[in-house]
Amino acid sequence: MIALERAREQLETLGLIEAASKLDARLDAATRAETPYAEFLADLLGAELQVRRERYLLTRTKLARLPFKKTLEQFDYDAQPSIDRRQVNELASLAFITHADNLILLGPPGVGKTHLSVAIGIKAIEHGYGVYFTSMHRLLEDLRVAHEERRLERRMRVYLAPKLLIIDEFGYLPLDKLSATLLFQLVAARYERGSILLTSNQSFGEWGEVLGDPVIATAILDRLLHHSHVINIRGESYRLREKRKSGLIRTQSERPE
Ligand code: ADP
Ligand code: MG
Numbered sequence: 001m002i003a004l005e006r007a008r009e010q011l012e013t014l015g016l017i018e019a020a021s022k023l024d025a026r027l028d029a030a031t032r033a034e035t036p037y038a039e040f041l042a043d044l045l046g047a048e049l050q051v052r053r054e055r056y057l058l059t060r061t062k063l064a065r066l067p068f069k070k071t072l073e074q075f076d077y078d079a080q081p082s083i084d085r086r087q088v089n090e091l092a093s094l095a096f097i098t099h100a101d102n103l104i105l106l107g108p109p110g111v112g113k114t115h116l117s118v119a120i121g122i123k124a125i126e127h128g129y130g131v132y133f134t135s136m137h138r139l140l141e142d143l144r145v146a147h148e149e150r151r152l153e154r155r156m157r158v159y160l161a162p163k164l165l166i167i168d169e170f171g172y173l174p175l176d177k178l179s180a181t182l183l184f185q186l187v188a189a190r191y192e193r194g195s196i197l198l199t200s201n202q203s204f205g206e207w208g209e210v211l212g213d214p215v216i217a218t219a220i221l222d223r224l225l226h227h228s229h230v231i232n233i234r235g236e237s238y239r240l241r242e243k244r245k246s247g248l249i250r251t252q253s254e255r256p257e
Helices: 003-013 017-033 037-064 085-092 113-126 136-148 152-160 177-190 204-211 214-226 238-245
Strands: 102-106 131-135 164-170 195-200 228-232
Touching (some): 003 017, 037 131, 085 113, 085 228, 102 113, 102 214, 113 131, 113 164, 113 195, 131 136, 131 152, 136 177, 214 228
Parallel strands (some): 102 195, 102 228, 131 164, 164 195
């Protein structure tokens, strides 16, 4: 067997499938360009590593269940002057995840809360952190069912494992006592261990009402806010702004929201 054939099989045996498939072409190119051996080898292994990283990111992104793909680069700060770009950049450095701090995004519908959550989630995945995205409604439905079926503890692990848990849309629906208790359990269990990124259309003052029970509300807020960063977005809906620009909606007072 010729050496080239043997090398390819050895790469395959080692599981370096991408390197094996690129061996011929890269070797040809290196021979023609008289590339040094070390450089050739680094290039070949680099191709393998790149494919692995892409696959890893794809898997992690699927596991995270992000609702769409939006990045920080796609975020238009000019459209949202109430957001401090520096604060967002600081958060995007992900130090808050290292410290297991929480991040709360507050603001009316359409101002980019979910967009920013997803963008930070993607950054976190790229950084190697486990991320899981869910909505408050889905989360609590899931925990309620698990509770009824007496497998709450096991199910909780799904929400305790990732370093960053994104809970979108707190406040659209009021919570009953069981839901509020389940949420408290989750927040308490993640406290100082893993970050929660929570978005809400309700200001903190209204959380008591959403949670139904002022004692549980205080207990949840206490843990959630102890180590936390808050971004309060006060602008107008980006979707409506786009529509207004295109002439579909004319004035602020005609907003259907
Ligand atoms: P929210 O979660 O606050 O209701 P979203 O994040 O879902 O709002 O934003 C609604 C839509 O508008 C999304 O498609 C989002 O990408 C876009 N959007 C919102 N704000 C901005 C912005 N400042 N720059 C770019 N796109 C934005
Ligand atoms: Mg949203």
